[in-house]
Amino acid sequence: MSYEANLRVWRGDADGGELQDFTVTVNEGEVVLDILHRLQATQTPDLAVRWNCKAGKCGSCSAEVNGRPRLMCLTRMGTFEPDESITITPLRAFPVVRDLVTDVSYNYDKAREMPPFVPPERDADGNHRMQQIDVERSQEFRKCIECFLCQDVCHVVRDHEDNKPAFAGPRYLMRLAELDMHPLDGVDRRRLAQDHFGLGMCNITKCCSEVCPEGIKITDNALIPMKERVVDRKYVPPTWLGNAIRRRRQ
Template identity: 70%
Template sequence: MGYKAKFRIWRGEGGEGRLEDFTVEVNEGEVVLDVIHRLQATQTPDLAVRWNCKAGKCGSCSMEINGRPRLGCMTRMSTFEESETITVTPLRTFPVIKDLVTDVSFNYQKAREVPSFTPPADVKPGEYRMQQVDVERSQEFRKCIECFMCQNVCHVIRDHEENKPNFSGPRYFIRIAELDMHPYDVAERKEPAQEEHGLGYCNITKCCTEVCPEHIKITDNAIIPMKERVVDRKYDPLVWLGSKIFKRQR
């Protein structure tokens, strides 16, 4: 059975905006994105929202629903009380373009700053041979759909604009960790993670892990092990000496 739901949605452009109230029909089995589409079709056709797959795999419909970052296409209306007012706002960390659409170009800039997979010069494409254990070690990190909700809740970015030039954020720490674990990647990842991408700024509050829709253990499986490897490399005298004497073996 359908019912009428109360929605409060942020409307505006740039840094100026306001919350507007709507009453809209909700049908059984619908998600928040369904309701937003109904609002576009029936009440406010100029409401801007970014979306693509509606299957929880593209990450484009990230928004804050009742103050928590969520995917609009994966947040079921059945999780809310029918009498509840549902507040929908854009991701807070990134500049608003219009309504629920934010400018996430910061993340693409950081992606370009991470050197790509770098195999040995004497190994040609098609000649890579990996043990299954090596595949499984980094498989978790490849599930990332780049919804950027982990970036949104990271207080180093969210609360400190001045950190953005020197801090890549959790999404790119898992990318660096994945490459560092790859048996055929020969690029140096540890020192740049600390010196160029700001790994030391992270104080492992695990807020990024809590909002990940793919349930990637960002903190436990990527950031903490990477921090440990950086510390070993930089401060363990035996590791430091070995790095000076021997080339890294892959």
């Protein structure tokens, strides 16, 4: 069954823009991205929207639908009432390029700052060996498709642009946790997580977990365990005292 949906789409660029109203046909089973493609094809050929796989695996079509960060290819039109007005805006934590396309280079900058995986020497036969139960925790985080919805929704940078230099965001704090839990990684990333990547700024309000299209329990399985590891390294009283004395001597 088809119906005419009311769409409000943000159009503009870094200098300004506004929500524009459109009426677009919706067919059964379609997703928001289908409707935007129909809008492009019938009314606004110059509408800028980034997309690729249409299957929730490339992480390209991130946007905010009715104020909530979502992948447009996974947002079914059937979840809205036919008479409901649907608002689509670009991600609001990043600079806009045009229409629904944002500049997400903040995330790539943070990715470049991550110290790489440092494995030990290979075994005599040229292989690395590890047990499945040792590595399976980290494997959950490998499901990340880098859609940056968690980075977008995190209020630490969304509501405070000035925190961007000091805070890596949930996606990259999760990367630190992934490596810190990895059985073959040889780097202690706990102090780095707190002092350089701003783990202490996370106040665990779990929005990153709420928006993750892969269902990764970012807060419970990565950020909080990483916070606990930082406590081991920095805030256990003997360790804290030792660090304080060392700092004083220096």
